[in-house]
Amino acid sequence: MGTVTVQELDSVVIRFAGDSGDGMQLTGERFGNVSGILGNDIATFPDFPAEIRAPAGTTYGVSAYQVQIADYDVTTPGDTLDVLVAMNPAALKVHLPDVVRGGIVIVNTDGFTQHNLDRAGYTSNPLEDGTLQGYRVYRIPMTTLTLEAVKEVEGIGKKEAERSKNFFALGVVSWLFGRNPEVTEEWIRQKFRSSPAVMEANLKAFRAGYHYGETAEIFEAVYRVKPARLEPGLYRNITGNQAMALGLVAAAHQARLTLYYASYPITPASDLLHELARLKNFGVKTFQAEDEIAAAGAALGASYGGALGVTGTSGPGLDLKQETIGLAVMLELPLVVIDNQRGGPSTGLPTKSEQTDLLTALFGRHGEAPLPVIAAYSPAHCFWAALEAVRIALKYRTPLILLSDGYIANASEPFRIPSLDELPEIAVSFASEPNRDGEFWPYLRDPETLARPWVLPGTPGLEHRVGGLEKDERGRVSYDFANHDRMVKTRAEKVRRIARDIPPARLDADGGAELLVVSWGSTWGSVAAAVRRLRERGVRMAWTHLVHLNPLPPNLGEVVKSFPKVVVPENNLGQLLKVIRAEYLVDAKGVNSVEGRPFRASDLEEAFLEVLGERAAEGAR
């Protein structure tokens, strides 16, 4: 390796970028997975256009995948790039601004044809005109080298051969960061086992890239990121959607119920349907409905039938489901509604992420129709959030909205696989007997939880009717003034009482902290990083991250009132902020960005300092 030096880093951020058809998602995901397997902590961020395959070479057709690998527990994919792999001019144009000065830029020079330069809107070639000054640039004719490497593979035409160039790029980067090539090679063998020629081509391209790094002597240094110290256990990388799907299956298993997932496809929730549709041998029933209303209706019908009814969607679909969710409030049946929030309003930015559905989750139904709302905060947490959602919905016979978002749905991180006995108990019992003087009263409640009995149709003697009209305890339609008032208040009280049954808000506070950060959902990662960095800078910080958004943890009032300043960072215009202010009358401030992507930790750092005011900011220097 001659003069190549080895540099130790605690973390590195790499982004792979190219055309939608260049396979960057696969490459980035692969690099992340390998790094996970090799013991790093990782956080990833896929970012792709709303178009399926936007015209080649255009800036809006660029698809990118970002990975942060670290020797500590990272919580974000990183604010800025240490390494950019750009397969064409458009990718360079879009993503170069994010590379740190002095960072590494690896370009596929074959992609820099005049046509592609024009497409990207470059008037001169950035590889030659000084654009890349100040970066460490590696120019590699990846397409040529891939074709060369693949040429002896039989049954692969030139076009197909070219397609392997992402594996060449992966090979180069794998070498640069000392990623053991065998893991990826084995994976390629598995993944493409049904088309041996493609497998062969990809293997050859990958190896060629790896060896290119080793032999081309263009790199002055290679980098090493040590394994992170994670909680011992068995791990896998997991996206939020995968974790959510597994969480639902696990919850149904714990509750001994059939999982019934009804959905209408929508980005970024469709993968939940895809994941679950494959699990037929688990008895999972999936139903692709004609629209979101039908999906909610079928899930609710399934719950009525005694299954675990779940329906997943994103914002526009949530709007449509609300009337049916309101019916579920009235029927008092379990129903888990998953909302993977995306950029709104309306169709907005469908492949981007934000946190703008909290208020509609809380209040977006006519009438007084309260329900519990919880939010997942990271890809792996989706697993646990799903279990908690199911637990509450089943126990309290209530629809519940579980919020995730486009970012954590598609991003991935290592997930410590729990053993089955780490999973919560979820006990369900169905009514089998009359409950009042030989009669069955469907709205006679459990005095503790206020939940009504759940009956399996088919149970003799308990035949009864439920419906959206107001009822009395006996289940009869009632237009009585006082009954309605009481029922409205009882349904609200039932939801309020869930507060007794959830963990208190966890406060992570330095003694003497002046500023409390209150966050929820996917901002968790950026807030964690920002808080850590501020602490490193000597600022005392307090932080609480909420999973339960309705009801709020019972100690939250006390927590928010214990700090002179409270800030609520959100990727919306201040939705939790409104709730906190109304609930506790504290003058909390919002930090709000609605850019369709998570906060940069550094932006939060600055924003928190600003809230703290000069004094604190100075203290930090």
Added chain:
Amino acid sequence: MGTVTVQELDSVVIRFAGDSGDGMQLTGERFGNVSGILGNDIATFPDFPAEIRAPAGTTYGVSAYQVQIADYDVTTPGDTLDVLVAMNPAALKVHLPDVVRGGIVIVNTDGFTQHNLDRAGYTSNPLEDGTLQGYRVYRIPMTTLTLEAVKEVEGIGKKEAERSKNFFALGVVSWLFGRNPEVTEEWIRQKFRSSPAVMEANLKAFRAGYHYGETAEIFEAVYRVKPARLEPGLYRNITGNQAMALGLVAAAHQARLTLYYASYPITPASDLLHELARLKNFGVKTFQAEDEIAAAGAALGASYGGALGVTGTSGPGLDLKQETIGLAVMLELPLVVIDNQRGGPSTGLPTKSEQTDLLTALFGRHGEAPLPVIAAYSPAHCFWAALEAVRIALKYRTPLILLSDGYIANASEPFRIPSLDELPEIAVSFASEPNRDGEFWPYLRDPETLARPWVLPGTPGLEHRVGGLEKDERGRVSYDFANHDRMVKTRAEKVRRIARDIPPARLDADGGAELLVVSWGSTWGSVAAAVRRLRERGVRMAWTHLVHLNPLPPNLGEVVKSFPKVVVPENNLGQLLKVIRAEYLVDAKGVNSVEGRPFRASDLEEAFLEVLGERAAEGAR
């Protein structure tokens, strides 16, 4: 008239109650109208079952209509009854509890058959068993007397003849309260002119009732309520739905636009469609859509085409429209959405009234989709609220939700008919020229209002595309982070700026008042009565009633902070309360009833005293 004395009253509350088929709605309405015409102020409250014609004689089939007539400006139909007209045992059973001790109960003894007594669940006859002790009871065989009176009318069978008995009842009560019979007789002649036999029968029945009062000598007293001192002008009685329909027509007239009303029938909004469908000679276009989504879509399409697009509904329909309203937020086109709130959640109590849709009006859409919300507060105010809604929606090119409710939609009161020059100017201009360097940029905004230009399709040279995806000023789809953040914040700012353009909150405060009441919507009447009564009792009160709920009037913060105590009475679980607390961080308290009907003024009176605490309560004694 022998020994009959004449008693002067300042107000009287009368309720007519009978079977769904007994015509009580018509009778009550008629009595109200006559009283209005005779110069009283009136407030009415129709209350009917959800069933069309529930089985005769059942308690749930009882239909009632309440009228308060007064010599001052009444604002509620009254808490308790001075007079109850009960056509059958069920009506008596349901409504007797509301009659004040010593009040008048007029019963149709012919209705008290054994069958009907059984139906109503009476085990003994209340006319005989002492149930009515303490009331002034008048037993009249109305059916018999009606049949007698009508017998010579040709072409009227016994069944039809019986149907006239409500006019007999009306005659009796008209006599009792000295209502000039000619007004009603003239009205009967007009109303039934297409079927002379029915007209004749009703006239005869009415006169028989009137003369019965005069001659039967069972009444010891007759009552007189003097005309009220109302603002001079020409008056008519009007329900909220009628006023709303007229307001929309007037607004379209002022704006010189075609009114396009698209709706799907739903109680209590259907009458808007019925009213407007008749006005074809005004060029009003009505479209009965296949569902609420289609209604909202068609109204929005009409607005896109340059009409005044309006869509009306009630809660369940609002849920369904929200996705389309979100599209309107993005398209930035005018769209007026009327929500006549009814008892929820779900189908709830469809013929009852409550105020439970405020939060979903404000927040019930995915993404950041802010829009202005205003609320009508009385039947006549619906006219003015419609004009204000249209003014704002057109000027700011925004969807707007106009809240009314089942109570004011169906209730009536005298409406001073404005002359045309009292109507607000509503100027609309359509873009006709490129607005930026010879190009047309559809999202280039008015710097003042932030409204975008509205273009009539068909305008040459301004062809452009709008849609639900995020756009830049130029109207191009943009996935740019910063553009989205800016657009989200600009749309919010546009709505916020409307605050500059609305009247300040009107404060009606006694010097030294300790308690501020903040109210909105149809509670206005009960709050007005409660505040008046408390003042009469010597309590100093402050009150502000909000029409604009988003944005809130700019001075509201100052107002709510000027009083030690703030109370927000609502027919919900505290929706405006949440907004006020979040916005101004004042520890406002709620007074909440969700009974499907307006507050009783007396309940509010007590509740306000309670908030004021013993001290104030004592002061009042």
Added chain:
Amino acid sequence: MADQVTKPAVQLSRKDFASEVEPRWCPGCGDYPILAAVQSVLPELGIPRENFVFVSGIGCSSRFPYYMNTYGVHGIHGRAPTLATGIATARPDLQVWVATGDGDALSIGGNHFIHAMRRNVNIRIILFNNRIYGLTKGQYSPTSELGKITKSSPFGVIDRPFNPVSLALGAEATFVARTVDFDRQHMTEVLRRAAHHKGTAFVEVLQNCVVFNEGAYDFLTPRAGGLAYQIRLEHGKPVRFGPKGEKGIVIRGGRAEVVDVEEVGEENLYVHDETLEDPSVHFALSRLTPDGAGPTALGVFRAVRKPTYDELMHSQIAAAQEKLGPGDLERLLRSGETWKVE
């Protein structure tokens, strides 16, 4: 898949299916005889009472479940088929019925209606077609005739009506029938057939709304001499009608035509075949009813056996379990690339 009639036959009577709640329809409403007919068919089926579920939307007709002493859900407007689909696919051991109105099924619920038809879920849908919105007091519906004056069409309806049978056939229905509220026997027969059908069974009942659309079907009632217009479809029989059976139906040039039997000869009449794979003839029969009154085909138009949605769903599950064994959660969690951290 559990079968719906495997439980030991139980002796039930009509009364067993009447709930404790007294129907709240208007006196004389056509919904009463439909209720009575359903209550009299169910005891025949040998299915325990607790295995029936009645689902509905919103409307006068949708109050139906409250009056049935079975399991029941009074849903929201237009969405009954969605709830029923969830129940029927989650619980194939139940027999699921939907009660719906012309507004409920064809206006707001049109999408779920056509999708239920094509999916062939194991549910039975009874459409109470009174050609009006009853519960909201008399607006026109998607089956109201052109020109009809109603509260929302004071100058006459301008929407061309749906023909529910044609619509169902165009949406790939496997069972389609029509009956009338005033003929208890015919109704009972048709409902019985629907009860036994596997897959989505659609029954349109022409129903009289005495308050808002009184007499809409007088042209078919015996008392108004309407028997002459009733064309009874019976499988395997030539289609004849008229007081003396003097009229008949031929299929000519793809259309169903009314003919004089004497003129064309009985042997040339169309012999009804419900089971034709191709629904074209059934469609042609549905077109006999002109927009308003006229000769109207009644009975079962179409009844073909296709795999039901729930059968297919459950056979996929069974096949997967056969092939892969029942799901093992522990293995599932550990699937994919894993690594150990010590």
Added chain:
Amino acid sequence: MADQVTKPAVQLSRKDFASEVEPRWCPGCGDYPILAAVQSVLPELGIPRENFVFVSGIGCSSRFPYYMNTYGVHGIHGRAPTLATGIATARPDLQVWVATGDGDALSIGGNHFIHAMRRNVNIRIILFNNRIYGLTKGQYSPTSELGKITKSSPFGVIDRPFNPVSLALGAEATFVARTVDFDRQHMTEVLRRAAHHKGTAFVEVLQNCVVFNEGAYDFLTPRAGGLAYQIRLEHGKPVRFGPKGEKGIVIRGGRAEVVDVEEVGEENLYVHDETLEDPSVHFALSRLTPDGAGPTALGVFRAVRKPTYDELMHSQIAAAQEKLGPGDLERLLRSGETWKVE
């Protein structure tokens, strides 16, 4: 009612209809030729460019309006017909087109689709039927074949598909046609016919999605020898097809059947009549396509002139104004019983 083509004829070319935005469909997508065909038909119509409005829902196909240099609204999923109905009834002087996908129109938008058909609003609906959800990356759609493996049906689709032409006919459509994305000339002719139809015109275009459903219509393409399966419907002509016209269609027993012309004789073939009042034959023709590949009728199935929704709406308004005079707001406000307070 203002007419759509009264403005002086303008000379426009295809290019005038191309917007400044470059289409973002996948290379090779069948949406490109449809765009080209529409852009080439519009200039023929003599309608000024500014009088066209293109409306769409959500999907790959629904990006269509962005690429047309006319007025355009990219709406929300499934709701394009509702927006279009509002525009067309508010502004009868505009020519309104809807671009929609099989998911957009038939899944989430199914209800608006069938109601647009029956109402006969003056809009033209182009259904881009690629039998798949393109934009959401490959789930099955309501026109996907039974058994098809997609992302959301890893074990095969169990929903029986709609036949869009049958569905439209079952919903009382007045104009129904089908064409293919690979035959520019046929597409152009059919679209031209749709442009001239008064009322709701429905055109199904069989469209290839190269990424998620490549080759779905290969059975019809010339390069795959599919011409033999193309049955071209032409008004007034006997229906023949096959490489040498050796096959033909007869209508027999209400069904459309494929026959050898030689065997039955040309004179016995079905002579296509788009204008039949009764849609039964048109329906029968729509059933020729079996669920998967097979002889498929292309062209205009049905074209009948009925009053359009907007014509009726405007004639009611005109009649009311004729009778009552134009509305007088002052009088309206003062109508009913009034009284004076001094």
